[in-house]
Amino acid sequence: MDLISNIKEQMNLKGMTQYKLAKNSGVPHSTMSALLKGGIKNPSVELISKIADALEVSVSTLLGEGDEGTxxxxxxxxxxxxxxxxxxxxxxxxxxxxxxxxxxxxxxxxxxxxxxxxxxxxxxxxxxxxxxxxxxxxxxxxxxxxxxxxxxxxxxxxxxxxxxxxxxxxxxxxxxxxxxxxxxxHKITLPSHDEMKECDQNKPIELEDLINGDLTFRGRVLTDEEKERFLKLARAFFE
Incomplete structure (x- = not known):
């Protein structure tokens, strides 16, 4: 995604309006409006940095430069x-x-x-x-x-x-x-990264979800076919 899409995504995820983002970042509302409408073709690093700080993300995340969040x-x-x-x-x-x-x-x-x-x-x-x-x-x-x-x-x-x-x-x-x-x-807010991490640590894992990631046995990554066979055996065990 481009800079504007990334900013809008972060705004939506955090429930932040354009007015609030301008206020929190110290950027004039007219400048913020022009940026989000595509009117500023080459925004300065200082401007992007202010917006990133207000959104509590890295500049790399807004620029889509391979930050871990992308x-x-x-x-x-x-x-x-x-x-x-x-x-x-x-x-x-x-x-x-x-x-x-x-x-x-x-x-x-x-x-x-x-x-x-x-x-x-x-x-x-x-x-x-x-x-x-x-x-x-x-x-x-x-x-x-x-x-x-x-x-x-x-x-x-x-x-x-x-x-x-x-x-x-x-x-x-x-x-x-x-x-x-x-x-x-609908005024629903995604949990923060830390909240999601804590939730994932405490929440039981569905058996079906296991096969969506990599499963290893004795140091070898199982194939999709082997994971399906494992799931069938597990289902049969509990039925």
Whole structure:
């Protein structure tokens, strides 16, 4: 992402308005407005540094120069943390977020990765697009069917799988920016890095989540096929 996108992402993640950012950074509001609108083509290091300090991030993070906060793993973790704030205990998105999630996903990551959850992905996407922009009244039975179809296609696990299957990092960055906008719109704040770290240390790990990372046995990294076999054996043990 470019400088402006990175600043806006950090603003959304921290629930900070343009006015508050200008005030906290000591940058004139007119200058901040011009920068965020793309009116300042070559902002000074001093200006970027002031904004970075106010947002409590490094200058490298705003410039996207490979700071630890810009690695693909970190982007994935931020995406997963954002998604968890929008779903219930079963991993389904709260109904008030359905339209926002739909628009964020189809305009960012390749929704073809969701095709395993429906017989005709393009037809299903078109159906939801028509539903969200329509003003017509739907029968209760139709709404119930649409809700179930949405939950089947768009849920925490399906989107997590789609994110992990997406190789284009810029698509993940686009989705992260859109999710941060959804969180800001609904006044939801992502936990800080330290809070996320503490939460991860105390929270039990789901068995299925183990196979998303590297698993080693006697110093050797298991293949995807071996991890799947391990998961099947574990499931059989507990069933």
């Amino acid at each position: 690695t693909e793993t970190d982007i994935n973790n931020k995406l997963f943390s954002a998604l968890k704030l929008l779903v219930d205990d079963e991993g389904f998105f709260y109904e008030e977020f359905h339209e926002d999630i739909f628009r964020a996903v189809i305009s960012s990551i390749n929704y073809a990765y969701l095709s395993q959850h429906t017989s005709n992905i393009n037809k299903t996407i078109t159906r939801f697009a028509e539903f969200f922009r329509s003003d017509e009244e739907y029968l209760e039975s139709e709404l119930y069917e649409l809700k179930n179809e949405f939950n089947k296609l768009f849920n925490y696990k399906s989107l997590k799988d789609a994110i992990l299957s997406t190789v284009e990092v810029h698509r993940k960055e686009e989705l992260l920016l859109k999710l941060s906008e959804i969180l800001y719109k």
